[in-house]
Amino acid sequence: xxxxxxxxxxxxxxxxxxxxxxxxxxxxxxxxxxxxxxxxxxxxxxxxxxxxxxxxxxxxxxxxxxxxxxxxxxxxxxxxxxxxxxxxxxxxxxxxxxxxxxxxxxxxxxxxxxxxxxxxxxxxxxxxxxxxxxxxxxxxxxxxxxxxxxxxxxxxxxxxxxxxxxxxxxxxxxxxxxxxx
Amino acid sequence: xxxxxxxxxxxxxxxxxxxxxxxxxxxxxxxxxxxxxxxxxxxxxxxxxxxxxxxxxxxxxxxxxxxxxxxxxxxxxxxxxxxxxxxxxxxxxxxxxxxxxxxxxxxxxxxxxxxxxxxxxxxxxxxxxxxxxxxxxxxxxxxxxxxxxxxxxxxxxxxxxxxxxxxxxxxxxxxxxxxxxxxxxxxxxxxxxxxxxxxxxxxxxxxxxxxxxxxxxxxxxxxxxxxxxxxxxxxxxxxxxxxxxxxxxxxxxxxxxxxxxxxxxxxxxxxxxxxxxxxxxxxxxxxxxxxxxxxxxxxxxxxxxxxxxxxxxx
Numbered sequence: 001x002x003x004x005x006x007x008x009x010x011x012x013x014x015x016x017x018x019x020x021x022x023x024x025x026x027x028x029x030x031x032x033x034x035x036x037x038x039x040x041x042x043x044x045x046x047x048x049x050x051x052x053x054x055x056x057x058x059x060x061x062x063x064x065x066x067x068x069x070x071x072x073x074x075x076x077x078x079x080x081x082x083x084x085x086x087x088x089x090x091x092x093x094x095x096x097x098x099x100x101x102x103x104x105x106x107x108x109x110x111x112x113x114x115x116x117x118x119x120x121x122x123x124x125x126x127x128x129x130x131x132x133x134x135x136x137x138x139x140x141x142x143x144x145x146x147x148x149x150x151x152x153x154x155x156x157x158x159x160x161x162x163x164x165x166x167x168x169x170x171x172x173x174x175x176x177x178x179x180x181x
Numbered sequence: 182x183x184x185x186x187x188x189x190x191x192x193x194x195x196x197x198x199x200x201x202x203x204x205x206x207x208x209x210x211x212x213x214x215x216x217x218x219x220x221x222x223x224x225x226x227x228x229x230x231x232x233x234x235x236x237x238x239x240x241x242x243x244x245x246x247x248x249x250x251x252x253x254x255x256x257x258x259x260x261x262x263x264x265x266x267x268x269x270x271x272x273x274x275x276x277x278x279x280x281x282x283x284x285x286x287x288x289x290x291x292x293x294x295x296x297x298x299x300x301x302x303x304x305x306x307x308x309x310x311x312x313x314x315x316x317x318x319x320x321x322x323x324x325x326x327x328x329x330x331x332x333x334x335x336x337x338x339x340x341x342x343x344x345x346x347x348x349x350x351x352x353x354x355x356x357x358x359x360x361x362x363x364x365x366x367x368x369x370x371x372x373x374x375x376x377x378x379x380x381x382x383x384x385x386x387x388x389x390x391x392x393x394x395x396x397x398x399x400x401x402x403x404x405x406x407x408x409x410x411x412x413x414x415x416x417x418x419x420x421x422x423x424x425x426x427x428x429x430x431x432x433x434x435x436x437x438x439x440x441x442x443x444x445x446x447x448x449x450x451x452x453x454x455x456x457x458x459x460x461x462x463x464x465x466x467x468x469x470x471x472x473x474x475x476x477x478x479x480x481x482x483x484x485x486x487x488x489x490x491x492x493x494x495x
Contacts (some may be wrong), residue, residue: 070367091355100354104347116344119261
C-alpha cells in the first residue's frame with residue numbers, strides 16, 4: 001500500500017468516527033460505504049484503523065443488528081453504574097416474560113402471549129415495549145378478529161447486544177424444565 | 182390488635198404463614214414435606230429480615246393486614262407461575278402432577294383472596310375453574326367411547342411446561358449484556374440549538390432602524406383596481422327588446438346606454454345581432470354610403486351610427 005492510500009484510509013477512519021459520533025442511531029456498512037465512497041475492503045481496513053486508534057481511549061467500536069456504533073468500553077461500565085445508578089433500568093418479570101414470548105415465538109398475537117403466561121396482558125407492559133421500540137405490529141393473523149401480529153425489532157437486538165435472532169440464548173429443553181420442578 | 186386476632190384467627194395465621202412462607206421456604210414445609218432441594222424459582226436471599234437479622238419464626242401476635250395475601254400473590258407473574266410454585270413445593274415431577282392435592286392447595290390459597298381484589302383475582306379464578314374441571318373429570322367414570330377432546334390435564338401440563346420454559350428463557354434474556362444497563366453508548370451529541378445559533382453571523386440592530394426609516398420615507402403606494410360594471414348580454418337583449426317593442430323603432434345610437442362605456446356599445450351590438458338572428462328585430466335602413474368622416478369628428482361618428490335604424494318585427 002502506498003503512503004497516499006494509507007493516508008486516505010487514516011482520514012476515512014476519522015470520517016467514520018465523526019459520522020458515528022454525530023449519528024443518533026447505528027450506521028450500517030452500506031451507509032458508510034456510500035457516504036464515504038469506500039469499497040468493502042477499504043471500509044474494513046478503515047474500521048480496523050479506527051478500532052486501533054480507539055483502543056488507546058475509552059471508546060470501542062461495536063457492530064449491532066442495525067449497524068456500527070460507538071460505545072464506552074466494557075471495563076468502564078462499573079464506573080457508570082456507580083455514578084449514574086438511575087441509568088440502569090430494571091425490567092419487571094412480567095415485562096421480561098412478555099418480551100420472551102414475543103422474541104422466541106414470533107410472530108405472536110396478544111392472545112398467544114396471554115395463553116403462554118396465563119395472565120391477562122396488561123396494556124401498560126405492551127406500551128412500555130412499544131415505547132422502547134423493541135416490538136412492532138406487522139401483519140395480521142387470518143383468524144377471528146384479525147389480531148395484529150407482534151415481532152421484535154432491530155432495536156431489540158441492539159439493546160440486548162445481538163446481531164440476529166439466532167443469537168438469542170437457547171430455550172431450555174423440556175427435560176431440564178421437568179427436572180426443575 | 183389482640184381482639185382482631187381472636188376475631189379472625191384462622192385467616193390471619195394463614196396469611197401470616199403465607200407471607201413468611203414465600204420468603205423463606207423453610208416455613209412452608211413445616212408439615213414434614215421439606216424437600217431439601219435448592220430453590221430454583223424463588224430468589225433465596227429474600228429470606229425475611231428485620232434490620233439485617235434473619236427472622237426464622239413470625240411473632241405470634243403479628244398483625245397481618247387483609248391485603249397481605251393480595252400483595253403476596255403479586256410476587257407471582259400469574260396463576261401458571263403460582264401453580265409451578267405449588268408443584269415444586271410438593272416436590273413432584275411436572276408430568277406426574279397430582280391434580281387432586283394441587284387443586285385443593287390452590288383453592289385453599291385462593292379462598293383467602295380478598296374479595297376487594299377481584300381485579301387481581303380474575304386470572305387466578307379462571308385457573309381455579311380449570312383445575313376444578315380437571316378434578317371433576319378425574320372423579321367421574323370414563324365414558325366408554327373415547328372423546329375427541331384433548332385431555333385437559335395433559336393440556337394444562339403442556340401449558341405449565343411452556344410457561345416454565347418461557348420463564349427460564351426470560352431470565353436468560355435478562356442475563357444478556359443489555360444496553361444502558363451493562364454497556365453504555367458514547368453519547369456525543371450534536372451542539373445544542375443555542376450553540377448553533379450563537380455561531381450564526383450576527384446582524385447589527387441598526388439594520389432594523391434603517392429599515393424602519395426606509396419604510397416611512399417611501400411613499401405609500403397602493404394598488405387601485407378600477408371596477409368595471411359587467412354588462413351582461415341577456416340584460417342588454419331584454420332592455421333593447423323592451424325599448425323596441427314599446428316604441429316600434431329606434432336608431433342604434435338611441436339604444437346604447439352611454440354609462441356602460443365602450444364595452445356597453447359592443448355588447449349592445451351583439452345583442453342587436455342576436456335579436457336579428459332570432460328575427461325579432463329588423464334593419465330599416467343601413468345607408469353607409471357617402472359619408473366623409475373626419476377621424477377626430479366625434480359628432481360625425483355618432484351621426485354615422487345614427488344611420489342604423491332598427492325595427493321591432495314580432
